[in-house]
């Protein structure tokens with residue numbers, strides 16, 4: 252099988268890291284909020300900030316998926332084919348669960364979304380059984396995404412430790 256030390260195109264790497272920072276922030280701050288452990292002032296500030304930030308991420312995430320479909324990436328050197336197939340499936344699931352968290356988050360909204368004072372978007376659905384079900388779906392999707400992300404980050408650390416320099420493939424600086 253063709254293998255390579257080729258890096259991701261810079262735009263793909265930028266989109267990966269922008270999405271990673273926003274998703275990790277939304278995940279960690281969202282669960283911290285849900286745990287009830289945060290001071291009241293922080294608890295009040297996080298929801299409007301996160302809702303605006305993740306709404307803005309939606310077009311960026313769509314661009315990421317569309318751009319990803321436009322190029323092929325050879326497997327990293329020294330990865331057995333079965334492991335590479337597993338990684339590809341895990342990556343597809345990461346795209347799917349991230350999309351589900353974004354879509355369910357948007358659709359469960361029962362109040363207008365203020366995009367940092369620039370624009371106000373009205374919710375898509377009337378408050379009711381559907382928005383409540385979508386909130387449950389949002390929670391379930393977030394839990395599954397958190398588990399898969401832990402596996403993703405652990406896998407990258409393990410490969411790095413074994414000398415397979417995956418982070419270099421996702422570098423922002425090289426092409």
Ligand code: HEM
Pocket residue numbers: 267270271272274275319324327342343345346349400403404407417418419420421
């Ligand atoms: C500290 C956090 C993270 C690190 C260190 C990391 C690292 C990496 C690296 C090195 C790759 C390239 C794998 C390869 O060589 O093929 C990769 C790919 C990928 N990462 Fe992450 N990542 C992180 C967070 C995230 C997050 C939050 C997401 C959210 C969905 C994510 C989704 C993906 C996906 C979907 C791919 C596959 C790219 C493709 O080929 O389309 N990563 N990540």
Ligand code: HEM
Pocket residue numbers: 274277278279280281282284285298301302303305306349352353354355356357360364389390391393
């Ligand atoms: C990948 C994107 C997203 C991630 C990782 C994420 C993560 C989370 C997490 C971990 C929670 C707390 C647990 C829960 O109730 O599910 C949460 C709650 C919430 N999310 Fe998201 N979310 C995302 C996208 C969105 C979007 C796009 C919206 C709306 C535009 C949204 C709106 C909300 C709201 C309103 C809450 C409840 C906060 C409160 O208690 O007031 N989320 N999110």
